[in-house]
Amino acid sequence: MKMLHCRKVSQTCQQASRHNQAEAKLAEDHVKREFETLHQFLRREEAARLQALRGEQDEKTRGAEQRRDEINQVIKSLEEKIQLAEEVIDAGGDGVKFLQDYKDTLNRY
Template sequence: MSSTSFSEEDFSCPVCCEIFKDPVLLLCSHSFCKMCLQQFWGTRGFRECPVCRKRTSQENPPLNLQLRNLCETFLQDRSQRESHNFSHISETVLEYKREVNVKLNNLREKLKALCKVQITYDEKAQHIKIQAQHTERQIKQEFEKLHRFLRDEEAARIAALREEEEQKSQMMKEKIEKMNREISSLSDTIRTIEKEMGADDVTFLQVRTSFI
């Protein structure tokens, strides 16, 4: 009978719950790993079946060759199944990796394109900055020229105003001085006439012709 018709439990030792290793058969028809049975007996201090608890006089139970062969066959089948599963998993993983690789390459191309665009944007931003700085310098230069022109114009106009003021002030000064002289002369004449008006008649008649 093929071992595939049995389950793993059918080939498991009741003591260690692992696949039988060197299974031995007791008279009660229960089988155990040889080492598991010896350890169980050593712990108990007497020989009995770990399952049905029947005592036995067998010190060295015979190997269950049929069970050992079945266990070996079962292990081989399981190993082959696991190998086929591993192969299937490997193929699946490989296929997934191919798909992921395609997506990864697409992402890399997209990243490459974005990096190029970023470089272009950086260059444009730098160009805008340089252009703005150049324009700012031009504006400052133009306004500096304008300020210089206005300062020169201001100075020229102030100088012309002061010159005009000086000329007019000098003219007025001369007129004031002339006017003062005339006032002084007229005042002197008035005082002289007033003095002579107070003189006697003969003296008055002698000098009157000097101011008539």
């Protein structure tokens, strides 16, 4: 009788052990799925943020290029005005006429 009781206890322990292992495996699989879901979310979030950052960078670059172009236009205009002033001074000899007509010269361009 005692032997039968010991075997039953042993079987019960084995069943409990198998049950515990199965539960542990289920819990492990669940944790892995949850972390994989989290990883997928984080990858999507990273991609979205990097895309937004690249968009901002492109916008800033276009703005800087536009400002550079505007500055280059101003420089070109100033160079043309300087060249015109030099031509007027050279043509007039002493530049007195240029100084008298300075305002009119600038307004033409």
